[in-house]
Amino acid sequence: MLAIVGVGLIGGSVALAARRRGVVERIVGVDHDSTALEIARERGILDEAASSIGAAASAADLVVLCTPPDVVANQVLQAARMSRPGTLLTDTASTKSAIVRSLAGQLAEGVAFVGAHPLAGSEKQGPKFADADLFVGRVVVLTPTNDGDEEAVALLQQFWESFGAHVRRMSPEQHDAALALTSHLPHLVASALAGTVPAEVASLTATGFRDTTRIAAGDPSLWRAILESNATDVLDALARFETQLAKFRTALEAGDRAALGALLAAGRNFRTSLDRGNCNTRD
């Protein structure tokens, strides 16, 4: 039995992928949002809804928490209290270190927690958009800790690989420092840019602005939790970005054509390298 805690875009997609690939027989879900549960049942995402995390976990072999990073640790403890020995607990949150720190020494013998982060998602939310193929070709980072159980990690790797994902392993700290640059900073930047433009010139935006700010439409409470739970790394990434912006400012103020051209060329080179396959996407 697979238990999904948080039946949104990610939780719903994990359930659909697991069902499609036949890796589980039954799927139980729990969510504080009864509308989400209803949509999930209508779409055949869940076999049953549980009334609590403990109830869902008590019958499960694998519990996947697909909830914001600020609530994962507490929910892992709730699930662990009701889990049978041998149950594997995991999550999908965008930050890992804070969760691992909160759980250190808290779990009973026989119950394993291994963190995971699928680099997939969308500004779309909810089980309505859940997709069995969401993880095909995407990177999923597993962040086992030193006291981790290799059998549990291997099982989780197999679970994600069965969905077509590429699994990578790194420490929670390495993950958070890298994702601060590749995901959390871009969200902050897109949001700040969208917040900079006054409404009276909105009609003079075009596709470039739309692309650059697309992710700013993401759920503010989820992104607040992500940024807060990785504040130190995000602030470091922001400092790097501010340094790069200052180089543009200096070049523009000085009318330094060579410096401005070099900065634009560096941005272009990195961006076009992603289109040559050095990027975690299918398109």
Added chain:
Amino acid sequence: MLAIVGVGLIGGSVALAARRRGVVERIVGVDHDSTALEIARERGILDEAASSIGAAASAADLVVLCTPPDVVANQVLQAARMSRPGTLLTDTASTKSAIVRSLAGQLAEGVAFVGAHPLAGSEKQGPKFADADLFVGRVVVLTPTNDGDEEAVALLQQFWESFGAHVRRMSPEQHDAALALTSHLPHLVASALAGTVPAEVASLTATGFRDTTRIAAGDPSLWRAILESNATDVLDALARFETQLAKFRTALEAGDRAALGALLAAGRNFRTSLDRGNCNTRD
């Protein structure tokens, strides 16, 4: 006869649109890039290639310069020297004030210049990607000056409207201040963000990063010319953005959940307002 100076994505698309809509009989093009001219002839974009701007202009009723903003003013003067009285000269550059300032008092009686900026384009370059429908539903800003010829402005408005564009008129200064925020700043930000991320974490980027940095793949020399020719407005826009970033920094450093949530909500609200139709795009 329509003369196109600079047969790239925009120039090629203007020519294709004019031909498709039957607004001109013949189209002559000029470009320093002989490969671009060849592609344009193969695709039926041009009827003939001219050897110089003056030669192209001498036979034309309408000359459209689709070249970077740092060369437009000089090319207008080259075209004007060979133009017959009554010829209308226009451009498509992304900045307008510097061009208008360079041309003030330079044009002979009977030759009119009216600036134009179609808010359409792509990180794709060259006549290979030219598209007769590139301007459908897009805003085209005309920037007539006080000494402008109303008949010429009306003619140019009709030209762009025949391609399906929505024409707006504003002063060159208003245009440049607005576009600094809606186009030039986003390009600078996307480029700076792409230049911030070290190559070793490139494989941990996903669709969010790709969207946010897509325009950074644009031609560095074109964008250097755009940013330089609008440096004052771009620096003002950059200062506004840096102020917004500093608010994120302060909120993160202070652990101020309410402030961080409000900043993210403001970005989301503006971005989602664009999807409710308040934006110059077709999709």
